[in-house]
Amino acid sequence: MRERSLLDLDDLTSAEITGILERARRFHDDPPPRNLLRDVCVVNLFFEASTRTFTSFAIAEQRVGADVVALPPGSSSLGKGETIADTAITLAAMGVRVIVTRHPESGFPYRLAESFAGHVINAGDGRHAHPTQALLDLLTLQTEFGKIAGLRVALVGDILHSRVARSNILGLIALGAEVTLVGPHTLLPEAMQRDGVRIARDLDAVLPHIDALMLLRIQRERIAAAVLPSLDDYARNYRLDARRLEALAPGTIVMHPGPYNRGVELTEDVFAFPGWRYAQQVSHGVFVRMAVLDFLVNGAA
Amino acid sequence: MNDLFLRGGRVVDPASGLDALRDVLIRDGRVASIGEHLDPGGADVFDAEGAVVAPGFIDMHVHLREPGQTHKETIATGSAAAVAGGFTAVACMPNTEPALDSPALIAEVLRLARAAGLARVHPIAAITRARAGKELAPYWRLHDAGAVAFSDDGFSVSNPRVLRQAALYARDVPGVFISHCEDGDLKGDAVMNESARSFELGLAGSPGLAEDVGVARDILIGGDTHKPFHIAHLSTAMSAELVRFGRAQGIAVTCEVTPHHLLLADDRFDGFSADAKVNPPLRVANDIAALRAAVRDGTIDAFATDHAPHTREEKAQLLADAPVGFTGLETAVGAYASALPDLPLERFVALLSTNPARILGVPGGTLAIGAAADVTIFAERPWRVDAAAFHSLGKNTPFDGATFARRAIATIVGGAFVMRDGIVAAAVAA
Ligand SMILES: [Zn+2]
Numbered sequence: 001m002r003e004r005s006l007l008d009l010d011d012l013t014s015a016e017i018t019g020i021l022e023r024a025r026r027f028h029d030d031p032p033p034r035n036l037l038r039d040v041c042v043v044n045l046f047f048e049a050s051t052r053t054f055t056s057f058a059i060a061e062q063r064v065g066a067d068v069v070a071l072p073p074g075s076s077s078l079g080k081g082e083t084i085a086d087t088a089i090t091l092a093a094m095g096v097r098v099i100v101t102r103h104p105e106s107g108f109p110y111r112l113a114e115s116f117a118g119h120v121i122n123a124g125d126g127r128h129a130h131p132t133q134a135l136l137d138l139l140t141l142q143t144e145f146g147k148i149a150g151l152r153v154a155l156v157g158d159i160l161h162s163r164v165a166r167s168n169i170l171g172l173i174a175l176g177a178e179v180t181l182v183g184p185h186t187l188l189p190e191a192m193q194r195d196g197v198r199i200a201r202d203l204d205a206v207l208p209h210i211d212a213l214m215l216l217r218i219q220r221e222r223i224a225a226a227v228l229p230s231l232d233d234y235a236r237n238y239r240l241d242a243r244r245l246e247a248l249a250p251g252t253i254v255m256h257p258g259p260y261n262r263g264v265e266l267t268e269d270v271f272a273f274p275g276w277r278y279a280q281q282v283s284h285g286v287f288v289r290m291a292v293l294d295f296l297v298n299g300a301a
Numbered sequence: 302m303n304d305l306f307l308r309g310g311r312v313v314d315p316a317s318g319l320d321a322l323r324d325v326l327i328r329d330g331r332v333a334s335i336g337e338h339l340d341p342g343g344a345d346v347f348d349a350e351g352a353v354v355a356p357g358f359i360d361m362h363v364h365l366r367e368p369g370q371t372h373k374e375t376i377a378t379g380s381a382a383a384v385a386g387g388f389t390a391v392a393c394m395p396n397t398e399p400a401l402d403s404p405a406l407i408a409e410v411l412r413l414a415r416a417a418g419l420a421r422v423h424p425i426a427a428i429t430r431a432r433a434g435k436e437l438a439p440y441w442r443l444h445d446a447g448a449v450a451f452s453d454d455g456f457s458v459s460n461p462r463v464l465r466q467a468a469l470y471a472r473d474v475p476g477v478f479i480s481h482c483e484d485g486d487l488k489g490d491a492v493m494n495e496s497a498r499s500f501e502l503g504l505a506g507s508p509g510l511a512e513d514v515g516v517a518r519d520i521l522i523g524g525d526t527h528k529p530f531h532i533a534h535l536s537t538a539m540s541a542e543l544v545r546f547g548r549a550q551g552i553a554v555t556c557e558v559t560p561h562h563l564l565l566a567d568d569r570f571d572g573f574s575a576d577a578k579v580n581p582p583l584r585v586a587n588d589i590a591a592l593r594a595a596v597r598d599g600t601i602d603a604f605a606t607d608h609a610p611h612t613r614e615e616k617a618q619l620l621a622d623a624p625v626g627f628t629g630l631e632t633a634v635g636a637y638a639s640a641l642p643d644l645p646l647e648r649f650v651a652l653l654s655t656n657p658a659r660i661l662g663v664p665g666g667t668l669a670i671g672a673a674a675d676v677t678i679f680a681e682r683p684w685r686v687d688a689a690a691f692h693s694l695g696k697n698t699p700f701d702g703a704t705f706a707r708r709a710i711a712t713i714v715g716g717a718f719v720m721r722d723g724i725v726a727a728a729v730a731a
Contacts, residue, residue, distance in 0.1 A: 084619070105619050106503040107573025114572075128503030166503055191497045 004296050005113045005120040008129035009170040017174055019300055021139050024284065024291035027063075036294050037066035042098040043091055044070040046123065050102055052258060052282070053123050053133070057100050060289035066098070084108075088116035098297065101125075106163075119296040127161045132292060133257055134167035136284040138175065140277055141212055143284070144253055149176030154206050156182045156238055157216035157265055159192060164257045165216055169197060182206055183238065186227045203238050207247040215240060215256045218265045231264050242269040253277045302716055304328045306341035310349025310678060314356055315651040316667035325354055327674040330716030334670065347721070349678055352710060355650040356668050357389025357675030359657040360630060362454070362479075362533055362557060362605035365391070365422070367413060368406070369398025374610040374694045376410065379630070380419035381727065382608070382693035384719040386630040387709025389675035390421035390665055391608075392657075395432065396455040402427040402438045404446035411447050419719045419726060421675070423449040423663050428467050428478060434458050440471040449661045452479035454533060455580075457515050459485055461522065468528035475662055477531045477555070478523070482515030482540070483507065483581060492575075492620045494567040494582040502570060504620065509537040509588065512581050516540045524552035531660055532556040534607050536581040538591030541600050555660050557605040558592050560629060560636030565589075565699055575616050575623030577699045579609070596641060596652070603660060604652040606633045610695020628695040632686055634679055635705025642706070653677075676713040684708050692725060 009017065026032075042061050046054055054070075061068045091099060098119045101109050106126030113120040124130040141148055153172055159165045159181050172179050173196040180198045181188055193199050200206050207213070222228040235241075240254065248254075253275040260266055260278075270276055305327040312323040312335060324339040325332065360383065366374040374382075376393075383391045393410065395401030401410065407424045414422030426448035430436045432455065440451065451471060457480065458464040468478055488507040493499050495506025516532055520543060523530035535541055535558050547554045561577075566585055569577035577583055595601045609626025616623050629636075637649070654677070658666025665675045688701040712720035719726040 085617070105621055107620060110573045111619065126503050160500065163503060166501070189500060191495075192500045194497070194501075 002113070003117070003119050005109070006131050006292055006296060007109050007113060007120065007122045009131045009134055009167050009174065014174040016300065017135070017138065017171060020135060020288070020291045020295050021142050023294060024135070024139050024287040025143070027290050028284070028287045031063070034063060034065040036064040037061070037297055040066045040098065040297055041096045042066040042068050042100060042293070043096045044068065045099050045101040046071070047101070047103045048124070050124065053102065056282070056285040057123060057289050060286050060293060063286070064290050064293050066293065084111050085115040088112055092117040098293065121292060121296070124163055126163065128163050129167045130163040131167045132285070132289050133164050134171040135292065136281055136288040137168055137214065137255060137257070138171050139284040139288055140255060140281050143280065144277065145211060148172070151177045151212060152180070152210045153177050153212045153214065154180040154182055154210045155214045155216065156203060157187065158218055158222065159183050159188045159216065161187070161219070162216045168214065173197070180206055180210070184228070184234070187222070204244065204247060207244055208249055210249070211252060213240070213248070213252060213254045215254065215260070215265045217257070217259065218261060235264070239265060239267065240270055241267040245269060245273050248275070251275070255281055258282070302330060304342065304344035305674070305713065305716060305718070306339070306344035306346045307349045307354050307676070307678065308341070308346055310352050310354035312354045312668065313646050313650045314668040315647050315655045316356065317669060319668070320647055325668070325676070327713070327716045330674055332668050332670055332672050332674050335668065347678070347711060352678050352680040353646060355677045355679065356654040356666050357712070357714065358387050358634070358653040358677045359390040359392070359661070359663070359665055360388045360606050360608065360633065361392040361603055361657040361661055363391045363393050363608040363630065364396065364610065364626065365393040366610060367397060368409065372612060372694070376413040376422060377417040378692060378694050379608070379610070380414065380417040380422065381725050382628065382630040382691060383420040384712040384714070385692045385723070385725050386632070387634050387677045387679055387712050387720070388420055388630060389677060389712055389714045390423060390663065391630070392423040392425050392449060392661055394425055394452060394454040395427040400427045400432045401425070401448070402430050402432070404439070404442045407443055407446035407448050420714060421665070423661060425450045425452050425454070425479065427451065428453045428458055429463060432456060434460055434463060437467050437470060440474040444474050444476060448476060449663055450476045450479050450531070452481065452533070454479060454481045457481055457483055457485065461518060464519070465522050465526060468522055468526035472526060472528045477529045477660060479531045479533050480515070480519040481533050482512050482519055484511045484514050487511035487514065490621070491582070492578055493570050494584050496567055496585055498567045498570065502573070504570065507582055509539060509584060512537050513539040513543065516543045520544070520547035520552055520554050523547070523554055524550060529553040529555070534559050534562065534581060534605070535592060535595070535601065536562045536584050536588060538588050541591055541595035544600055555602040556600070557603040558596060558601050559605060559607045560633055560640060561699065563589060563592055563596070563640035564636060569699055573620060575618060575620050576627065576697055578620060578623055578625050579627065580625045593641060596644065602652070602656045604633065604637050605657070606630055608693070610693050611697060612694070613696055616697045627697040627699060628691060628693045629698070631691050631693060632698055632700045632705070634709050635684065635686070635707050636700055638707035639705050674713055674716040677709055678711040679707055679709045681706050682708055682710065
């Protein structure tokens with residue numbers, strides 16, 4: 001008997017996504033009693049360093065009153081391929097009901113969920129998915145605009161290697177936003193085109209016509225891998241700076257999943273921009289993760 | 302040795318152009334006569350009515366894993382899988398541990414194959430020592446020891462100068478060069494095909510281009526050196542087009558296709574399972590259609606399974622860690638027929654028997670009077686694949702649970718049944 005997991009946003013109907021966002025909003029406005037997950041054992045199984053997501057989950061788990069165990073990366077041999085099933089069976093036998101996991105390889109949580117008799121929450125797998133990040137981004141949009149349907153959202157940068165982008169695309173399409181992906185060909189292959197998604201190469205042409213701009217982190221390794229010539233060359237077309245902020249329509253918000261690289265995908269000007277929503281995103285992360293835990297363990301309310 | 306009498310089957314022998322209902326009498330391990338209403342005499346009679354009697358099938362691309370990886374497969378278990386699947390002979394790839402790059406290792410493979418006593422095993426030797434892509438293997442000595450072809454399968458010979466020198470030196474040595482065409486730099490750390498699917502799954506993909514540039518290069522090196530090249534496991538539409546181009550230039554090039562590249566697309570990765578991880582990777586519908594067309598129009602010469610057994614534990618690993626390939630010998634007849642149900646039987650037999658024998662220069666591929674009696678008998682009898690019941694040690698196949706219409710029902714090697722009604726000879730004797 002498989003329990004429900006959150007591996008990516010296509011595990012949820014659009015009504016369920018909306019329900020989780022509403023629940024998160026409720027938790028934000030009116031903190032729930034700290035017993036929603038009383039006596040529920042949650043293990044945070046992170047195979048990749050992540051201060052931010054790890055901390056956000058830990059806080060969310062405390063606020064719903066779960067019993068939390070963290071297995072820091074490198075602390076065990078768990079997660080090596082031949083022991084995925086063993087890991088799942090062992091943790092389930094100890095009474096673990098929820099595993100929150102991050103892994104450098106795309107698909108790891110799916111393989112874990114196959115043999116785990118409990119709920120798996122994907123906290124980021126390789127370049128594949130990061131559903132709670134997408135939910136907190138959706139909550140940020142919902143909070144700002146009161147709706148998602150019809151919003152024009154552009155994602156800019158390293159789409160190819162971004163699990164944040166992939167999950168956001170699923171969520172935005174499910175809720176009826178108009179999605180534009182922007183980046184150079186090596187970071188945004190034509191084949192990423194799909195229904196409901198537009199691909200653009202010219203950020204300057206996109207800027208005046210959007211409600212929200214989601215920046216993505218650019219990794220310096222892309223230069224050594226011959227994917228980008230230089231950060232400066234990337235900046236020419238895609239870095240958000242004072243001039244490009246000017247081009248945004250009034251009311252446009254700017255988001256970033258963090259951690260951001262100053263001077264790479266954005267300049268310091270962005271931090272003074274009134275539509276910069278980074279802090280709200282981080283704050284929403286805790287409530288969204290509380291809502292996901294409550295939704296999976298206690299069901300749709 | 303008992304005489305065998307195969308009664309009333311449809312005898313399809315492309316080498317002689319025969320396609321008719323005939324009796325076949327096998328005596329002293331050889332085809333003694335083929336005709337209507339022959340007298341069986343005291344022979345062991347096999348009722349082949351409703352079945353097809355064909356020259357023995359030859360799988361020219363299998364991995365038997367011995368020496369060195371006998372937890373995955375042995376020459377004995379691989380031979381059993383071969384005859385169970387209707388193959389009277391296999392050609393085994395040299396990516397063993399150590400690689401088959403010395404006469405002694407070739408002799409050892411042949412010794413183990415004789416000891417197994419089921420299928421004929423034709424060893425393929427490495428092109429470069431240790432398959433390292435740097436120094437040439439001793440082609441004449443390997444030929445003397447029994448190697449029938451040369452390949453660094455698993456990899457391309459990445460340095461074109463090395464491959465060119467190898468082909469020039471080996472030009473007069475009997476035995477084609479078999480090319481596994483994948484440009485390693487373009488492939489990178491890919492675990493599947495590069496496509497909309499790989500982008501969606503966030504998995505590293507290998508573009509069809511990685512194969513295409515390799516196929517183009519090796520065909521041109523074949524043309525330059527006049528060494529016959531055989532392109533293994535075509536997986537892209539462009540590869541087939543490049544083979545056509547090479548032939549139009551008068552270059553001697555042949556090629557093969559696997560069952561999985563004719564049947565399966567890269568949507569097999571949706572659960573992130575490594576079951577369908579294989580090199581070259583499963584591609585997209587357009588490639589599948591083009592490869593089927595290339596079989597029909599004669600561009601593709603041979604069916605070859607790339608039988609690549611691994612343990613369940615190895616294949617259960619995460620995608621990046623799991624090895625490439627899966628077993629193929631015991632599903633091939635059904636899978637090929639399923640991919641190309643309308644393919645004339647004469648072509649089906651030519652691709653599985655006549656042509657591989659010709660390309661490799663090995664005996665077989667014919668039911669001519671006096672030829673060694675290697676015979677495959679197959680029929681349209683729907684069956685369900687049960688990988689757990691395979692003779693191969695490798696129980697992984699993306700076809701597990703599939704239903705196929707065609708299957709081998711008997712395999713005869715040198716005039717003796719090695720598989721009869723699904724039972725492999727060792728079990729009959731036991
Ligand atoms: Zn190969």
